[in-house]
Amino acid sequence: MTAPLPPAAALRRIAFLLERAREPTHRVAAFRTAAAVVDTIGPDELDRRIRTRTLTDLRGIGPKTGAAIVQAHAGEVPEYLARLQDAYAELVPLADDVAEFRAALRGDLHMHSDWSDGGSSIREMAEAAVALGHEYMALTDHSPRLTVANGLTAERLERQLDVVAGLNEELAPFRILTGIECDIHLDGSLDQTDELLGRLDVVVASVHSDLRADSAAMTERMLTAVADPHTDVLGHCTGRLLVPREQREGRRQRPRPESTFDAEAVFGACVEHGTAVEINSRPERLDPPLRLLALAVELGCHVAIDTDAHAPGQLDWQGDGCERAVECGVPLERVVNSWSAEELLDRWLR
Numbered sequence: 001m002t003a004p005l006p007p008a009a010a011l012r013r014i015a016f017l018l019e020r021a022r023e024p025t026h027r028v029a030a031f032r033t034a035a036a037v038v039d040t041i042g043p044d045e046l047d048r049r050i051r052t053r054t055l056t057d058l059r060g061i062g063p064k065t066g067a068a069i070v071q072a073h074a075g076e077v078p079e080y081l082a083r084l085q086d087a088y089a090e091l092v093p094l095a096d097d098v099a100e101f102r103a104a105l106r107g108d109l110h111m112h113s114d115w116s117d118g119g120s121s122i123r124e125m126a127e128a129a130v131a132l133g134h135e136y137m138a139l140t141d142h143s144p145r146l147t148v149a150n151g152l153t154a155e156r157l158e159r160q161l162d163v164v165a166g167l168n169e170e171l172a173p174f175r176i177l178t179g180i181e182c183d184i185h186l187d188g189s190l191d192q193t194d195e196l197l198g199r200l201d202v203v204v205a206s207v208h209s210d211l212r213a214d215s216a217a218m219t220e221r222m223l224t225a226v227a228d229p230h231t232d233v234l235g236h237c238t239g240r241l242l243v244p245r246e247q248r249e250g251r252r253q254r255p256r257p258e259s260t261f262d263a264e265a266v267f268g269a270c271v272e273h274g275t276a277v278e279i280n281s282r283p284e285r286l287d288p289p290l291r292l293l294a295l296a297v298e299l300g301c302h303v304a305i306d307t308d309a310h311a312p313g314q315l316d317w318q319g320d321g322c323e324r325a326v327e328c329g330v331p332l333e334r335v336v337n338s339w340s341a342e343e344l345l346d347r348w349l350r
C-alpha cells in the first residue's frame with residue numbers, strides 16, 4: 001500500500017490490519033467507529049473540525065483515531081497505519097492482488113433500490129453499476145415481512161419485474177437480474193410466495209430477526225433456508241454490526257455481536273445445496289468474519305462478493321470484500337459473480 005488513502009479509508013485499513021493481527025476487538029471497533037463518524041459528518045465539516053482542532057470533541061473520535069484522520073487528511077500515510085504495515089508486513093496482502101481480484105468481478109448480487117429501503121431508483125443503481133464496468137447486477141429489494149425496510153409485497157414485486165424488464169431492453173447488453181433479499185422466517189422458510197421465488201433470477205436469503213437465538217435454533221433455521229431450492233446466496237451470515245448505524249426516521253442501530261450457529265454444518269450445507277456464502281462488503285457488516293470466511297473456503301463453498309448497496313456510491317465497496325477474499329485465499333473461480341451472466345444463470349441460478 002503506497003498511495004495515501006482518504007481519512008475514512010485509512011481508518012478502515014487500520015481496522016482491517018488490526019483484525020487480521022487478532023488484536024482486541026475494542027481496538028478494531030474504535031477505528032471502524034471513527035471511519036463511520038467521518039463518513040457521517042462529510043468533507044466540509046471534517047475540514048472545519050481539523051482546522052479548529054475540534055475533531056476529538058466528536059463522539060467516536062479519540063486521540064489516536066483523530067491523529068490518523070489529520071495525517072490522512074494532509075495526504076500522508078498515518079503513522080499508526082505505517083507502523084502496522086511494518087509490524088505485519090507478512091500479513092499485508094499485495095494491493096495488486098486485491099485490485100486484480102476486483103477487476104475480475106463482473107457484477108454484484110445484492111443491492112437495494114427506493115422500492116424498499118434504498119435511496120435511489122433502479123435506473124440510478126443500474127447506471128452506477130454500468131459506470132463501474134459491471135456487466136450485470138441483481139436487484140434484491142427486501143421481502144414483505146421486513147416492514148421497517150418497506151419490504152415488497154408479492155404485488156409490488158410483480159410490478160417491479162415489469163419495470164426491470166423495461167429497463168433491461170433499454171440498458172442492454174447490461175443486464176439487471178431480478179431478485180430479492182428474502183427474509184428467513186424462524187422456521188427457516190422464505191418470506192415470499194413459491195411461485196414468485198421461482199420466477200426470480202437471484203434469491204439472497206438473510207436472517208434479520210431473533211438474531212440472539214441459541215445456536216441450535218439458529219443452525220436449524222439456516223440449514224432449512226440454505227437447503228431451499230430457491231436460495232442462491234446466504235446473505236450476511238452472522239448478522240453482526242461492527243459500528244452503530246443510522247436508519248430511516250432517525251432510528252439508530254447499536255453494534256451487535258455475531259449470531260451463533262454451527263458454521264461448519266451451515267457452510268457444509270451451502271456446498272451440498274449449491275448456495276453461495278456472501279461476503280458482505282458493507283463497512284458496518286464485513287460479514288462473515290475472517291475466521292468464518294476461512295472456514296467456508298476450507299469446506300469448499302462458493303462465494304458472492306456483494307456490496308448490499310443502498311445508494312449508487314456504495315456499489316464501490318466491493319474492494320473491501322475482495323480484500324477479505326484475498327486474505328482468506330478464496331479461489332477466484334469459486335466467486336460466482338466473477339462469472340459471466342450466462343454462466344451464472346446456467347451454473348448457479350437455474
Ligand SMILES: [Zn+2]
Nearest residue numbers: 181206235236
Ligand atoms: Zn440484509
Ligand SMILES: [Zn+2]
Nearest residue numbers: 110112181308
Ligand atoms: Zn440487503
